[in-house]
């Protein structure tokens with residue numbers, strides 16, 4: 001008998017549905033179907049792949065509300081965010097639908113012939129997705145991978161598979177061939193590991209924790225298989241004394257409490273120049289109090305619950321011995337609620353160094369520009385970050401000095417599907433999104449044609 005996993009609505013703590021757990025044999029069968037589907041897909045005319053992806057995008061667009069409601073129930077995302085995420089999937093598909101006809105190789109000058117390069121698809125790509133942004137992160141992998149001529153097997157996180165399952169069905173409704181894009185539910189140690197070890201999965205994309213990502217990379221190294229890793233973060237929101245402090249304080253809660261802080265890009269350290277530290281905290285407190293935590297189905301909600309009871313315990317553990325400055329409000333009762341929390345931290349504190357992945361932010365003072373850069377970089381991670389200053393030269397210097405893959409100045413933007421995204425240091429390997437993502441799902445082949453008679 002196939003084993004199952006019970007999904008829980010994090011806002012009510014009530015069961016939603018049983019989900020099948022695939023075993024190794026079922027995973028292998030899906031990979032075998034993907035191998036066959038890819039042969040036909042990879043040899044289609046580029047315009048035919050482009051049309052198929054545009055059709056998939058249109059079907060997703062027509063189901064934005066349904067996908068959003070699924071994410072509200074399964075993941076506790078506020079309905080406004082969930083609608084944005086579902087629309088984003090359609091936009092990512094539309095964007096990479098433009099890639100098949102643009103995957104041009106090169107013609108390289110050589111003596112005695114013609115030398116050209118081709119971007120060949122890997123074959124089957126395995127995508128392993130975490131629970132925090134189930135739809136968007138899945139699409140960052142499957143859209144460019146399919147555009148480049150690959151088949152995709154995708155494993156959603158066990159806690160949050162519903163939108164991925166539905167996207168797999170919508171792909172078939174849109175006319176994508178059977179076996180080309182298969183969503184396989186099950187545990188990471190079985191399905192995810194099989195993507196790593198199976199010889200016919202030729203590239204792996206992993207998003208999740210740094211510890212599991214390191215193991216996945218080691219497994220891929222044993223198979224000589226390329227891997228893209230999007231991992232954890234401890235990003236800094238750096239506020240200089242010359243910044244528009246009102247604007248910086250008003251924007252800070254959204255930068256760390258969005259998705260209840262379960263965001264790899266969360267600006268979970270606010271570094272404030274010492275001369276404006278007290279003033280910034282005065283401005284931050286009302287902004288945190290105004291952050292609305294509640295029923296994710298309610299249109300006015302900014303933040304829903306944490307994903308699970310066990311994750312809530314982990315997040316709460318970070319407050320042991322912490323110097324809490326102030327907290328926002330959260331509902332009582334069922335559901336995995338956690339109030340937004342602001343902690344005053346010292347540099348060596350656990351809260352200032354480890355990823356919490358919850359709605360807790362550490363505020364630390366710094367002395368000058370060099371100290372700010374040093375403190376921002378005093379972490380194993382290097383994913384995102386923000387710099388608030390009215391001094392253009394400083395904005396340039398600090399954005400070049402901070403070792404992070406995705407930075408923004410006087411804003412907190414991280415993800416635009418047409419710009420590259422990814423982390424440095426322990427935050428990852430490789431980049432997703434942006435103009436080059438489809439090419440990252442290809443291998444370059446070089447062919448020399450002799451022209452000598």
Ligand code: TAP
Pocket residue numbers: 128129130131132133137155156157158159186187188189191192193207208209210212213215216229230231232233263264355357383423427428
């Ligand atoms: P993980 O526990 O690492 O799980 C991520 C995915 O990997 C899940 O699908 C999981 O399956 C699977 N997995 C677990 N063990 C595996 C194994 N041995 N081999 C292959 N796959 C395995 O992370 P999480 O708790 O879902 O997500 C939170 C973490 O992800 C945070 O650290 C966060 O920063 C990071 N994250 C990073 C980003 C980016 S873009 N950098 C985005 C989102 C999240 P199960 O569901 O069965 O456990």
